[in-house]
Amino acid sequence: KAGVTQTPRYLIKTRGQQVTLSCSPISGHRSVSWYQQTPGQGLQFLFEYFSETQRNKGNFPGRFSGRQFSNSRSEMNVSTLELGDSALYLCASSFDSSSGANVLTFGAGSRLTVL
Amino acid sequence: GNSVTQMEGPVTLSEEAFLTINCTYTATGYPSLFWYVQYPGEGLQLLLKATKADDKGSNKGFEATYRKETTSFHLEKGSVQVSDSAVYFCAGVLGGNQFYFGTGTSLTVIP
Numbered sequence: 001k002a003g004v005t006q007t008p009r010y011l012i013k014t015r016g017q018q019v020t021l022s023c024s025p026i027s028g029h030r031s032v033s034w035y036q037q038t039p040g041q042g043l044q045f046l047f048e049y050f051s052e053t054q055r056n057k058g059n060f061p062g063r064f065s066g067r068q069f070s071n072s073r074s075e076m077n078v079s080t081l082e083l084g085d086s087a088l089y090l091c092a093s094s095f096d097s098s099s100g101a102n103v104l105t106f107g108a109g110s111r112l113t114v115l
Numbered sequence: 116g117n118s119v120t121q122m123e124g125p126v127t128l129s130e131e132a133f134l135t136i137n138c139t140y141t142a143t144g145y146p147s148l149f150w151y152v153q154y155p156g157e158g159l160q161l162l163l164k165a166t167k168a169d170d171k172g173s174n175k176g177f178e179a180t181y182r183k184e185t186t187s188f189h190l191e192k193g194s195v196q197v198s199d200s201a202v203y204f205c206a207g208v209l210g211g212n213q214f215y216f217g218t219g220t221s222l223t224v225i226p
Binding site for chain 1 (some may be wrong): 143149151156158159160161164183203212213214215216217218219
């Protein structure tokens, strides 16, 4: 079956712009999580959506937001981009992460560069 | 609070050397534990997992044993190959349904 698909894979924006990233989970997976990966900070949790509801949220400013659609596809948006937002944004899906036995399956990521 | 702590890198080994990457966790209860691997330019892939104490996860020659008494889940491989060069992340489902990741350990294997 198809894996987790993230689009776009690469994008370049300038400071002050906004960006929307998309994630299509594995078919049947209802939980989608987003992570920011940078060389200095490692992997940081942004938020998790389950059945169109945000279930968990990391410690990021309100410029970072997300949503999930009825087909479990998810988008995240970053407004008023800053240089420090340059990172690899990873999406991961699972059937239901509330069960510890479920694993996260990651997409290849969207690499955002802010100039 | 809940956390996963893993050995700082980078780690450089010669081919066929023995690998250990340490990982410990802080949590209440009995978390599920995982090792993920990230190859250059890719997302994270599940390497192995263990869901209860004394479980041993294994895959591709890698092993890790869930040790509740030491709250550890160290990754080991008896003989590394150049193709094992990647970043390795320890992770756990701690305190409910949230995944916690370690900072990652970069491994380079030289021929």
